[in-house]
Amino acid sequence: SALAVGPWRATTYDFDDSSGLGRQYDGIGGLSGGGATSKLLVNYPEKERNEILDYLFKPNFGASLQILKVEIGGDAQSTDGTEASHMHNSWDENYQRGYEWWLMVEAKKRNPNIKLYCLPWGFPGWVGQGSRNPYQVPEVTADYIIRWINGAKTVYGLTMDFVGIWNERPYNSTYIKTLRKMLDERGFSNVRIVAADGKWPNIVSDILADPSLASAVDYIGCHYPGTLSTDDALKTGKQLWASEDYSTYNDEVGGGCWARILNKNYAVGRMTATISWNLIASYYNPLPFFRDGLMTAVEPWSGNYNVDTPIWLSAHTTQFTQVGWKYLEHGAGVGLLEGGGSYVALVSPDKKDFTIIVETMSHNHSLCIRPPLPAYDVVPQTMNIQLKGSFANIKELNVWYSKLGFDGQQSIMFQKKDALQLKNGMGSASLGMDEVYTFTTVTTGDKGQYDAPPPSKSFPLPYSDNFDNYTLSTEPYNLAPQVGSFEVVNSSDATHKLIVRQTVINDPIEWCPLSLVFPMALGGNGSWSDIYVEVEALVGKVNATDGVFVAARVQNGGCQSYSAKGIFFFVFPAQQYYIISYDLARTQQISSGAVSSEVMDWNKISLLVTGTTIQGQVNGKSVFNIQAPKMTKNGFVAIGTDTYGLADFDNFMITTAS
Ligand code: 147
Numbered sequence: 336s337a338l339a340v341g342p343w344r345a346t347t348y349d350f351d352d353s354s355g356l357g358r359q360y361d362g363i364g365g366l367s368g369g370g371a372t373s374k375l376l377v378n379y380p381e382k383e384r385n386e387i388l389d390y391l392f393k394p395n396f397g398a399s400l401q402i403l404k405v406e407i408g409g410d411a412q413s414t415d416g417t418e419a420s421h422m423h424n425s426w427d428e429n430y431q432r433g434y435e436w437w438l439m440v441e442a443k444k445r446n447p448n449i450k451l452y453c454l455p456w457g458f459p460g461w462v463g464q465g466s467r468n469p470y471q472v473p474e475v476t477a478d479y480i481i482r483w484i485n486g487a488k489t490v491y492g493l494t495m496d497f498v499g500i501w502n503e504r505p506y507n508s509t510y511i512k513t514l515r516k517m518l519d520e521r522g523f524s525n526v527r528i529v530a531a532d533g534k535w536p537n538i539v540s541d542i543l544a545d546p547s548l549a550s551a552v553d554y555i556g557c558h559y560p561g562t563l564s565t566d567d568a569l570k571t572g573k574q575l576w577a578s579e580d581y582s583t584y585n586d587e588v589g590g591g592c593w594a595r596i597l598n599k600n601y602a603v604g605r606m607t608a609t610i611s612w613n614l615i616a617s618y619y620n621p622l623p624f625f626r627d628g629l630m631t632a633v634e635p636w637s638g639n640y641n642v643d644t645p646i647w648l649s650a651h652t653t654q655f656t657q658v659g660w661k662y663l664e665h666g667a668g669v670g671l672l673e674g675g676g677s678y679v680a681l682v683s684p685d686k687k688d689f690t691i692i693v694e695t696m697s698h699n700h701s702l703c704i705r706p707p708l709p710a711y712d713v714v715p716q717t718m719n720i721q722l723k724g725s726f727a728n729i730k731e732l733n734v735w736y737s738k739l740g741f742d743g744q745q746s747i748m749f750q751k752k753d754a755l756q757l758k759n760g761m762g763s764a765s766l767g768m769d770e771v772y773t774f775t776t777v778t779t780g781d782k783g784q785y786d787a788p789p790p791s792k793s794f795p796l797p798y799s800d801n802f803d804n805y806t807l808s809t810e811p812y813n814l815a816p817q818v819g820s821f822e823v824v825n826s827s828d829a830t831h832k833l834i835v836r837q838t839v840i841n842d843p844i845e846w847c848p849l850s851l852v853f854p855m856a857l858g859g860n861g862s863w864s865d866i867y868v869e870v871e872a873l874v875g876k877v878n879a880t881d882g883v884f885v886a887a888r889v890q891n892g893g894c895q896s897y898s899a900k901g902i903f904f905f906v907f908p909a910q911q912y913y914i915i916s917y918d919l920a921r922t923q924q925i926s927s928g929a930v931s932s933e934v935m936d937w938n939k940i941s942l943l944v945t946g947t948t949i950q951g952q953v954n955g956k957s958v959f960n961i962q963a964p965k966m967t968k969n970g971f972v973a974i975g976t977d978t979y980g981l982a983d984f985d986n987f988m989i990t991t992a993s
Contacts (some may be wrong), residue, residue, distance in 0.1 A: 344673060344674045344714065344716045344717065345693065345716070345717035345718075345719060346672070346673040346716065346717070346718065346719065347544070347668070347719035347721050347761075347762075348668075348672075348678065348718060348719065348720060348721065348726065349666075349667055349668070349721050349723055350663060350667065350668040350680050350689075350691065350720065350721065350722050350723065350724075350726055351663070351667040351668065351722075351724045351726070352663060352664075352667070352668075352682060352686070352724040352725050352726070353723065353724035353725075354664065354667065354680075355664060356425075356661040356662065356663060356664060356682065357601075357605075357661060357662035357663055357664045357668075357669060358574065358601075358605060358607050358661065358662050358970075359574065359607060359659065359660075359661055359662075360575060360601075360607055360608075360656055360657075360658065360659070360660045360661060360662055360681050361402070361450075361554075361576065361607040361658055362400075362401030362402045362450060362608050362653075362658040363398075363400060363401055363402065363597060363608070363609055363610075363649055363652055363653050363786055364400050364401060364402025364403060364404055364450070364452070364608065364609075364610040364611070365391065365398070365402075365403065365404070365610065365611045365613065365614030365615070365628070365629055366404040366405070366406075366579060366610050366611060366612045366613050366614055367403065367404070367405045367406065367438055367453075367613065367614045367615070368404075368405050368406025368408075368413065368435060368454075368456070368590070368613075369406050369413050369414055369420055369456050369502055369575055369579075369612060369613070369846075370406055370408075370412065370413025370414045370415055370416055370417060370418050370456055370846075371413070371414070371415045371416025371417060371418055371618060371815060371816070372414070372415055372435055372612075372613040372614065372615065372616065372617060372618055372628065372919065373435075373438055373614065374415070374416055374434070374615045374617055374619075374810075374815050375617040375618060375619070375632065375633050375634075375635050375813070375815075375960050376434070376438075376615060376617040376632050377434040377437065377635075377809075377812075378635045378812040378813070379393065379635045379638060380635075380638045380968075381674070382630075382638070383638040383640060383789070385540040386788070387615065387630070387632050388441050388442070388445060389445065389785075390630060390642050390646055390783065390789070391442070391614065391615065391629065391630070391646075391784060391819045392441070392442045392445040392446050392449065393414075393445045393446070393783065394445070394446050394654075395654055395779050395780060395781045395783075396781065396783030397642065397646045397647070397649075397650060397655050397783050398550060398577050398629055398630075398646045398647075398649040398650060398653060399446070399643070399649070399650060399653040400442075400446075400449065400614075400649065400653060401446075401448075401449060401450060401653055401656075401657075401658050402449065402450045402451075402452060402608060402610060402658075402907035403438070403439060403442045403449055403450070403451055403452070403614070404451075404452040404453070404454065404497075404578070404579075404610050404614075405435040405438065405439060405451070405452070405454075406418050406435065406454065406455070406502075407420075407453050407454060407455040407480065407483050407762060407845070408420050408421070408435070408820075409421060409430065409455050409456055409457030409458045409459060409843055409844070410457065410458075410459050410819070410820045410838075410843045411456060411457025411458070411844065411845050411846050411847070412457070412503075412698055412817060412845070412846065412847050412851050412894055412896060413456035413457060413819055413846045413847075414456075414623060414624065414625070414893055414894070415622045415623060415892070415893055416568075416618065416619040416622070416815045416816055416892070416893075417457075417813075417816045417817065417818065417819065417820055417840075418433050418435065418456075418808070419433045419816075419820040419822060420432075420458070420459045420820070420843075421482065421483050421486055422459060422461075422482065422663075422807075423459055423820065423838050423839060423840070424459065424461060424840065425461045425504075428482065428486075428585065429534075429808055430486035430487075430490040430491075431806070431807065431808035431809070432808045432809070432810075432820075432822060433809075433810065434809075434810070436487070436490070436491055436493075439451055439487070439491065439493050440491055440493065443493065443765075444772055444917060448657075448658070450496040450497065450658060451487075451494065451495050451496050451497070451608075452495070452496060452497035452498070452529065452578075453483065453484065453487075453495055453497070453498050453499070453807070454498070454499030454500075454501075454529075454532055454798060455480065455501060455502065455504055455866060456501075456502045456566035456842055456846040457843045457845055457846040458476070458479070458843060458844040459607060459628070459839070459841070459843055459844070460841035460842050460843050460844060461841065462475060462476055462735045462844060463844050467800045467844055468844075469510075469844050470507035470509070470510045473507070473509050473510040473514075474511040474513060474517070476510060476513040477510065477513045477517045477518075478517065478595065480498060480514065481514075481517055481518060481521055481523065484498065484518075484523055484526060484667070484768060485521070485523075485898070489958045491635050494525065495523075495526045495527065495529070496527065497526065497527050497529050497553075497554065498514070498518075498526050498527075498528060498529070498621065498626070498674055499528075499529045499530070499531075499532045499556065499578070500514075500528075500530050500531050500532060501531075501532070502527075502532050502579075502846065502944060503532060503533050503846075504533075504846065505590075506530055506531035506533070506537075506538065506597050508541060508548045510551060510560055511528060511530055511531075511548060512547060512548065512551045513549050514528065515528060515550075515551035516841075519808060521879050526776070527553040527554065527620060528553055528554070529552075529553070529554040529555075529556040529576065529578055530542075530552045530554075530555060530576050530727060531555075531556070532556050532558060532579065533557070534557060534558065535555070535557050535564060535565050535567075535568045536565070536567075537556060537858070538552070538806035539555065539565065539567045539568045539570075539571060539799075540567065540748075542555070542571050542573065543567060543570060546627045549571065549573075549731070552573065553573065553574070553580065553906060554573060554574045554575075554576050554578075554608075555568060555571065555573045555574070555575050555576065556576045556577075556578025556579075557576070557577060557578065557606075558577070558578065558579040558580070559577075559579065559580055559582070559703075559704075559705045559706060560577050560580070560600070560604055560606065560708040561703075561705075561707075561708070562595075562596055562599035562600050562602075562603040562604050562606075563603060563604050563729075564604040564605055564606060569605060569723065569790035574607050574608075575604065575605060575606045575607065576606055576607065576609070576610070577596065577600045577604075577606045577608065577609040577610065578608070578610055579595055579610055579612045580600070580609050580610060580611065580612070580703075581593055581596065581609075581611040581612055581627070581645070581703065582611075582612045582613075582627045582703070582704045582705070583627055583703045583704045584625075584626050584627060585616065585626050585627065585628060585629065585630065585631060585642060585644060585703075586626075586643070586644070586647055586833075587641035587700065587739045587740065587741060588699075588700055588701065589626075589627075589643070589644060589645060589700055590644025590645055590647075590648050590739055590746075591696045591697075591700040591701030591702075591739055591769060591895050592631075592644070592696075592701050592702060592703035592704075593611065593644070593645040593648050593649070594648040594651070594694045594696055594701070594737075594739075594771050595677075595694055595696040595701040595703075596609060596691075596703065597609055597648070597649070597651075597652055597692075597694075598677040598678070598679050598692055598694045599677050599694075600678050601662055601669065601679050602669055602670060602671060602677040602678070603671075603677070604684075607662070607800055609764075611629050611630040611645065612627065612628075613627060613629075614628060615628045615630055615631070615632055616628030616630070616631045616632070616633065617632045617633060618815065619633065619815060619857075619861060619892070619971070620633060620861060621861050622815070622892045622893055623892070623893040623894070623895075624704075625678045626643075627704070628645075629643065629645040629646055629649065630642050630643045630645070630646050631643055632913075633791070633956075634791060634792065635812065635813065636792060636794060636795050636813070637789050637790065637791055637792035638788055638789040639788050639789055639790060639792070640788050641810075643747065644739065644748065647737055647748040647749035647782075648737060648748075648749075648771060650729050650735075650749050650780070650782075651735060651737065651749065651771045651772075651773045652690075652692050652773075654735075654773075654779070654780045654781070655688075655690040655692075655735075655773055655775040655777040655780060656681050656690055657683065659684060660681045660682060660683050660684065660688075660690075661681065661682055661684075662679060662681050663679075663680040663681070663682065664679070668680035668691070670771075672693070672695065672715045672716060672718065673716060674695075674713060674715070674716030674766070675695060675697070675711060675712050675713030675714060675716075676693065676694050676695035676696065676713055676766065677693070677694055678691060678693045678694075678718075679691070679692050680692075681920050682725070682726075685844070686725045687776070688775070688776050688777050689725075689726050689729065689732075689775065689776050690718065690774070690775040690776070690777060691732070691772075691774040692771065692772070692773050692776070693718065693764075693766065693770075693771065693772040693773075693774075694715070694770070694771045695713050695716075695766050695767065695768055695769065695770050695771075696739075696769055697712075697768050698710055698711055698712075698713070699796075700739060700741060700769050701769075709869075710750060710787075713768055713769075714768075714905040715761060715765070715766065715767050715768060716765075716766050717764070717765050717766070717929070718763070718764045718765075718766055719761065719763050720732075720755070720757070720761065720762045720764065720774065721760055721761050722757060722760035722761070722762075723760060725973060726760065727760045729757055729760065729776060730756070730757055730884065731754040731755060731756050731757060732754060732755045732757065732762070732774040732776060733751070733754050733773075733774070733775050733776070733780065734751070734752040734754060734764075734772065734773070734774055734776065734908075735749060735750065735751055735752070735754065735772070735773040735775070735776060735780055736749075736750050736751075736752050736770065736771070736772055736773075737749055737750070737770065737771045738767065738770045738771075739769040739770075741769070748782075748892045749782050750782070751780065751782070755774055762774075762867055763973065764946060779780055780930045793860055794813075794859050794860040796815075796910045796989060796990055796991050797988065797989065797990040797991070798859070798988070798989045798990075799988040799989070800812065800813075800986075800987045800988075801832075801833075801985060801986050801987075802823050802832075802833045802835055802985065802987075803832045803833045804832055804833075805823040805833055806823070807823055807824065807825065807833070808822050808823060808824070809822065809823050810822055810823070810957060811823065811835050811856065811987070813858045813859070814835075814856040814857065814858040814974070814987070815856060815857055815858055815892070816854075816855075816856040817851075817855050817856065817857060817892040817893070817896040817899075818851040818852075818853055818854045818855050818896050818897075818975070819830070819838070819839045819854025819855065819856075819976065819979065820837070820838050820839050820854075821823065821835050821837055821838075821856045821984075822834070822835065822836060822838055823835055823836075824838075824983075826983065826985070828937075831871075831937070831983075831985045832861050834983045834984060834985040835983070835984040835985070835987075836981060836982070836983050836984075837854045837880070837975070837976050837980075837981065837982045837983075837984075838981065839854060839979050840878040840979050840980055840981060841979055842979060847893075847894035848894065849894065849897050850897070851894075851896050851897045852917045852978060852979065853896075853897070853920060853975060853976070853977065853978065854880075854976045854978075854979060854982075855886075855889075855896060855899065855919060855973050855974070855975035856973060856974055856975060857886075857889050857892055857971040857972065857973040858971060858972060858973070859971050859972045859989055860971070861890075861970055861971050862969050863887070863888070863968065863969055863970065863971070863972070864888065864944070864947045864968055864969045865944060865991070865992035865993070866887050866888075866911075866943075866944055866972060866989065866990075866991065866992055867885055867941065867942070867943045867989065867990045867991070867992050868885050868886070868941065868942050868972040868988070868989050869885065869939065869940065869942075869986075869987070869988045870885050870940055870941075870984050870985070870986065870987045870988070871907075871938065871939050871940075871942035871984065871985045871986045872937070872938055872940055872974070872982060872983065872984050872985075873936065873937045873938070873982065873983040873984075873985070874908055874909070874969055874976075874980075874981075874982050874983075875980070875982060877981070878980060878981050879980050879981050879982065880976040880977055880978050880979070880980030880981065880982045881906040881907050881909065881910070881977055881978065881980070882905045882906060882908075882914075882976065882977030882978075883905070883906060883938075883974070883975070883976050883977070883982050883984070884903050884904055884905040884906070884940075884973075884975050884976070884977065885904050885940050885941065885971075885972070885973070885974055886901050886902060886903040886904065886919075886942070886972065886973040886974070886975070887901060887902050887942055887944045887970065887971075888900075888901040888902055888944060888966060888967040888968070888969055888970035888971075889901035889919075889967075889970040889971045889972065889973045890962065890967050890969075890970040890971075892971075896919065897919070897920060898918060898919070898920060899918060899919040899920075899973075900917060900918050900919075900967050900970075901917070901918070901919070901966070901967055901970050901971075901973070902915065902916075902925075902942065902944055902949055902963060902966050902967075903915065903916045903917075903921070903973075904942045904949075904951045904958075905917055905977055906930060906938060906940055906958075907933075907951055907977070908933045908934065908935055908938060910933065911930055911931065911933050912927065912928070912929060912930060913927060913928060913929075913930045913951070913953070913958055913959075914926075914927040915927070915949065915951065915959060915961075917963070917965060917966060917967075919975070923965075925949075925961070926959055926961060926965050930953050930958050931956075932953045932955070932956040932958075932974035933953050933954070934954070937983075937985070938953055938954055939952075939953070939954050939955065939986075940952070942951055943992060944966075944992065945992045946960050947963060947964045947966065948961070948962060948963075949959070949961060949962075949963045949966070973990055974987065
């Protein structure tokens with residue numbers, strides 16, 4: 336049609352600071368956690384791991400992120416796995432667990448100015464002080480959180496900039512005020528509070544009604560705001576953030592979502608920070624929300640990874656701004672384009688640098704996972720840029736360009752174009768569909784590039800791990816805890832050296848809607864059908880579990896782990912008993928009975944699954960060799976325990992069934 340051909344509409348937009356400026360810009364970031372979203376990244380080969388970290392954090396290279404938000408592990412499932420708490424029990428304290436410490440150190444190494452933001456999803460059970468409520472004794476929870484912040488500082492030299500309350504779960508005003516007071520008392524007045532990592536209405540009306548809550552909260556963080564804030568949210572006078580957003584499959588449409596919300600979260604909702612869930616999609620397919628990250632790295636065994644569209648669409652803003660710059664005012668450098676799309680402009684504190692970002696994402700090419708996007712139109716258009724005020728004398732602006740490709744067309748990602756010449760402050764650009772332009776005085780932009788990573792490979796077999804070369808307190812590589820916490824500890828037994836222990840002894844205060852009472856760590860390849868898996872396991876003596884299991888064809892992780900389907904072979908050493916079940920919850924038992932070869936020591940437990948036949952052994956003696964016709968067709972292998980409680984694992988092994 337006539338409308339589709341060429342630019343047809345020309346509108347002039349003023350960029351003018353003479354009547355003042357808009358809000359302070361707080362940055363674009365990524366979220367590691369909520370949960371276990373960086374799980375597979377940590378054991379990438381060093382070279383590829385560093386490349387990935389550069390694409391995420393290195394200034395003027397890739398996404399050049401300005402905020403890193405991380406989960407404060409709570410021993411509870413928080414979407415794609417559990418992250419370990421620094422205090423499994425009230426008497427326990429450890430700042431070596433998991434990978435968030437490591438990730439923050441790596442981010443800071445690359446960009447010392449990156450802002451750090453921490454937030455819990457779940458809490459160890461003891462934090463509830465006899466209840467399931469983390470606000471039962473506010474001082475206990477505040478102390479638990481501040482210990483983590485203090486651990487970051489004293490063990491790693493990491494300064495937290497922001498702390499949140501409880502991800503997408505109820506907040507509590509008394510707790511928020513207590514946290515503020517205790518942070519101040521313990522020398523952390525620099526750590527500012529973001530509340531409440533949920534939706535706008537409740538926290539906004541509570542802040543408007545309660546001046547002491549208002550003074551405890553510095554930033555209002557809303558999740559998946561759909562680029563909208565509310566009049567009341569603006570009335571608080573607080574900085575407003577999309578403190579979690581995106582969560583969209585990171586193909587072209589995902590890139591469109593990200594580019595659109597990065598601009599419109601300010602142009603429409605006046606939000607000054609946007610944080611992607613997640614930072615990097617480094618969790619097994621098909622755990623929930625596969626590839627909903629800025630980039631993808633799911634093959635530590637091959638080193639293969641993908642630099643996806645959101646990396647380059649982030650760069651359009653991050654490489655040409657700094658936290659602390661200011662947006663221009665709406666109508667004088669920020670707004671919606673006549674032909675659809677949006678523009679924002681930002682200026683440095685000394686007014687020497689100036690950046691405009693324009694996006695023209697069409698509706699169907701920029702859908703996010705949530706909320707639903709009301710219909711709107713975008714057409715090709717001409718944008719006349721009229722610089723005024725402090726910018727009137729700018730003679731040229733550097734130009735960076737992206738266009739998302741659809742219907743067989745290649746995407747163009749973050750390409751430097753000829754500078755835009757301005758005459759009397761006036762220049763002109765013709766905008767197509769699904770494009771992003773940056774016009775900027777900043778000259779340091781750069782498209783970082785490493786050689787292509789090694790080719791993709793499937794999970795290698797045979798696979799074995801004795802955990803002896805690990806750093807204490809880290810998680811087993813390639814085994815992704817879904818319930819409970821699995822960490823490398825010293826064995827009291829010299830022949831076993833380092834082992835993996837399930838360390839959670841009581842139900843955590845869950846983030847998932849269901850209680851997940853059966854610890855499990857899964858790994859391998861979700862498409863495996865015929866497979867052999869073996870592990871040595873020892874139930875503890877104090878705070879112990881009764882049983883341990885190995886499993887194959889395990890289909891479910893995340894908040895669905897409770898009802899995970901597969902073949903689960905449980906052994907109960909003290910009872911000299913076994914159970915085989917189609918589910919982790921043991922509601923669909925296939926068989927059970929006595930085992931004479933079990934001992935109250937290390938037991939080697941194995942499971943072989945071929946077609947519909949399942950065979951199990953304990954210490955080399957057959958326990959069953961039967962048909963399980965209703966079993967799942969494929970899935971991961973897993974190890975775990977029958978309840979919360981201590982159990983040890985060693986010499987984990989997977990081979991093909993043939
Ligand atoms: C968010 C969580 O905060 C993240 O940990 C992760 O699970 C993410 C995945 O998209 O989702 O939780 C939400 C869950 C549901 C909605 C919004 C956020 N929802 O239905 O609006």
